Amino acid sequence: MPAPEDRPRRLLLVVDAPSLLHRNHHARAHTRLVDRSGRPAWALHGMLRQILEAIEGFAPDAVIFGLDDRTASVRRDFYPGYKAGRTEKDAALVEQLERAGALLDALGLATLTPPGLEADDVSASGATWAERNGWDCVIITSDRDAFAHISDHTRVLRLINGGISGSPLLNPARLLALYGVASEHYLDFAALRGDASDNLPGVDGIGEKTAATLLTQVGPMQAVWADIDHQEGRAVAATLDSWATEVGARRMGATVVRRLRAPGARERYDFNVRVMAGNDDLDLGITPDVPGTPGLLPLDTHRVNTVVSFLGVEATTSLAIRVLSTDPASAAVRPAR
DSSP, rough: OOOOOOOOOOOOEEEEEEHHHHHHHHHHHHGGOTTTTSBBEEEEEHHHHHHHHHHHHHHOOEEEEOOSSOOOOOOHHHOOOTTTOOOOOHHHHHHHOOOOOOOOHHHHEEEOOOTTTTTHHHHHHHHHHHHHHOOEEEESSGGGGGGGGSSEEEEEEOOTTTTTTTTTTTOOOOOOOOSSSGGGGGGHHHHEEGGGTTTTTTTTOHHHHHHHHHHHTTTTTHHHHHHHHHHHTHHHHHHHHHHHHTTTTTOOOOHHHHHHSSSSSHHHHEEEEEEEHHOOOOOOOTEEEEEETTTTSSSHHHHHHEEEEEEEEHHHHHHHHHHHSSSSSTHHHHHOO
């Protein structure tokens, strides 16, 4: 992760807490770490260590954690097969998922569990809130759906096996270079491709490479569907074939159009968009002009010490006090205002 740069805009860090917990549960289960009450704590401890590393690296002004509503799901009500087929969660992970919000709230950090929704929706809303309020935003998640929120002012740190420091920090240019699709087209791309982890098939015959080429060469799916509706896809086919001739690739215009015009193709795409699109209008409860409100840094030293020491790892307690109680958390990397 690159060192933070001087920046005139304030920074909101949005953390997909379930992503961190799932990854740390599997990576740290061998430690069998328990807190002072004897409950499993390795995923919580790993999540906290990664949070501290991210806050130290990015020096945000505010941090909010998205959590999943584990009691209800708007998406599952609409599509009962949503995320079907995933293996059942380990009981120790479930317990730590249920305790995560209380731990973060006790620290004085902001959490949001939107009724019937997921951490993904908090990420979407965080990016929108930051843009509207003149802030920058960094989303930390392992979920590729967050790529749709990347912009000039929102980046995504996509968690991979290397942890915080070894994960790619994606801006619009890097997303395009790595995945071949622009962020403004990412939802279209995902809807065409589908998402096996959420049990969402894609449009038959349209894989990642074809979807990326279609969106890069022709434009958003709104334009593609309009051409299919009004000109039977002739402009789409011609554009794709022209591109193929220029780069020496196989002509595929007619094949792509035929697959998009196939029965059920448009319905599958529309269905996926409805399920995948994040709700970006949640009330985050962030009040940056009211010092001491949840989510704003720095945090109270005594509070941090009391909460983190309960996990029973002295080094983590010391790190948390240093990182979370610095006043102000971001002064070292921002010019005086």
